[in-house]
Amino acid sequence: MFKQEKEIPVFVFMGFLESGKTRFASQTLIEREFTQGEPTLLIATEEGIEEYDEAELKKRNINLVYLEEEDVNTEKLLDLQDEYNPKQVVIEYNGMWQLQKLFDIRVPKGWTIIQVITLVDASTFTVYNNNMKSLMAEHIQNADMVIFNRCTDDTDINTLRMAVKTLNRRSQIVYEHVSGKAQIDNGEIEIPYDLDADVVEIEDDDFGIFYIDASDNVVKYIDKVVKFKGQVYKAPQYKGKAFVPGRFAMTCCAEDITFLGFKCVSMETPNLNDKEWVTVTAKIKCEYYPEFEGDGPVLYAQKIEKAKKPDEEVVYF
Numbered sequence: 028m029f030k031q032e033k034e035i036p037v038f039v040f041m042g043f044l045e046s047g048k049t050r051f052a053s054q055t056l057i058e059r060e061f062t063q064g065e066p067t068l069l070i071a072t073e074e075g076i077e078e079y080d081e082a083e084l085k086k087r088n089i090n091l092v093y094l095e096e097e098d099v100n101t102e103k104l105l106d107l108q109d110e111y112n113p114k115q116v117v118i119e120y121n122g123m124w125q126l127q128k129l130f131d132i133r134v135p136k137g138w139t140i141i142q143v144i145t146l147v148d149a150s151t152f153t154v155y156n157n158n159m160k161s162l163m164a165e166h167i168q169n170a171d172m173v174i175f176n177r178c179t180d181d182t183d184i185n186t187l188r189m190a191v192k193t194l195n196r197r198s199q200i201v202y203e204h205v206s207g208k209a210q211i212d213n214g215e216i217e218i219p220y221d222l223d224a225d226v227v228e229i230e231d232d233d234f235g236i237f238y239i240d241a242s243d244n245v246v247k248y249i250d251k252v253v254k255f256k257g258q259v260y261k262a263p264q265y266k267g268k269a270f271v272p273g274r275f276a277m278t279c280c281a282e283d284i285t286f287l288g289f290k291c292v293s294m295e296t297p298n299l300n301d302k303e304w305v306t307v308t309a310k311i312k313c314e315y316y317p318e319f320e321g322d323g324p325v326l327y328a329q330k331i332e333k334a335k336k337p338d339e340e341v342v343y344f
Contacts, residue, residue: 039143147173192239292325
């Protein structure tokens with residue numbers, strides 16, 4: 028009979044320097060009694076302004092180890108496992124390192140990454156996102172939870188929400204105000220169109236918002252009639268009975284352009300050409316289909332009209 032290895036949960040806290048990782052880890056491990064006294068290995072990969080209180084960590088059976096990038100390898104992790112025999116591992120990961128490196132390492136038996144939490148300073152998010160977009164995208168794409176800290180009354184929550192949802196629809200989002208109050212994201216995007224109109228007209232610049240909100244909150248769109256401009260994609264799996272009107276969108280960088288759109292059932296599909304621009308008027312239903320791995324918006328066309336391409340063909344988030 029084979030002996031099953033006991034799982035050793037690994038929690039990864041990541042983010043750029045001064046994003047609040049150390050403070051969050053300290054609060055979690057010390058103030059919230061996260062470890063409940065069980066032997067815990069805390070691996071830190073950078074030293075910021077804020078430091079760990081090693082004496083308090085020791086009281087809670089938490090061993091702190093600092094590693095340089097070259098030390099984050101299988102041999103070193105095996106040594107740490109043998110030395111400390113932890114029941115759980117917390118890694119404060121350097122935001123300038125590729126997270127994939129950590130995923131690719133052969134870790135000690137039983138080590139299982141069960142949660143990745145990304146910490147983001149809301150006050151500097153735009154700067155980092157504009158100048159290190161691919162790294163920021165990796166932080167968000169791999170996160171089970173994104174925590175925006177240092178939020179103020181003037182913080183544009185809608186922009187932060189869109190930045191996360193375009194890259195990672197499954198991630199939970201938390202906004203932490205400078206006062207210390209935390210708010211879990213309710214998933215509601217501030218939409219710029221009138222959802223109560225007889226025909227909900229989606230302007231070209233608002234297609235991205237429409238796509239994200241309808242994907243995440245399909246129930247409120249059921250039986251709504253929408254009108255928008257999109258490019259035709261004739262998906263072979265629909266066998267001429269439906270097509271996908273949508274837009275190409277840049278979610279991360281120029282190399283990461285993807286086509287966004289919803290299945291649209293229409294008798295006009297055989298008469299349409301791939302990549303041509305059309306204006307679609309359609310009623311939205313909620314149905315299961317593989318693209319969403321569950322229920323999602325499906326359009327039922329009422330009118331398909333030829334259209335000129337928009338001034339900006341690519342949607343930017």
